Amino acid sequence: MFDDVAARRYLAGLAPVARGSVRWLIYDDARQWVSVVDGEIAPLRENCEQVLRASGEGDVRASFIDAIREFLAEGTDYTPQIVALSCAVLMQSIGDLDAVFAQIQSDVMATLVQAEDVVVRPVAT
Structure with a gap:
């Protein structure tokens, strides 16, 4: 299971996200x-x-x-593809691209690749 507390601790050590950018955490x-x-x-x-x-x-x-699983198996060179596919997974569940991007811009996002599923969601604050 994804550990929000550990993720927040890890992210706290990084520089802030640049304006107009989004931070995405990919976790296997x-x-x-x-x-x-x-x-x-x-x-x-x-x-x-x-x-x-x-x-x-x-x-x-x-x-x-x-596709996310395949790219993840290939390594970090494919991180942009994993992020784009994660966005598409969100679109499938939310159904409105503007709403998807409102969520992406308001939070640090995470893609959790589990054995049984892939979960895309904000890191809980």
């Missing part, structure tokens, strides 16, 4: 692997929209989750 429960990425919000939105366009219509959450 099985390997206790953590990656933190800071990225500008505009390119993230473009990447997310591209993933959503490429996916077509309907519920493709399982495909997004499979």
Whole structure:
């Protein structure tokens, strides 16, 4: 399970997020692997929209989750793809891209890759 307290302690040691950027924590429960990425919000939105366009219509959450797992297995070079796919997973559950980005901009986000599921959510404050 994702440990919000440990995540906040870890993130507290980092420089603040730049204005117009978002901080994303990627956590693999099985390997206790953590990656933190800071990225500008505009390119993230473009990447997310591209993933959503490429996916077509309907519920493709399982495909997004499979892709996240594949990229995670490849290593940190694929962190931007994991973040874009995580955004698409949020879109599948929230349904409104503006609402997704309002949430992303207001919190540090986390992608938790568990054996049975991938959870994308804000780090609890």
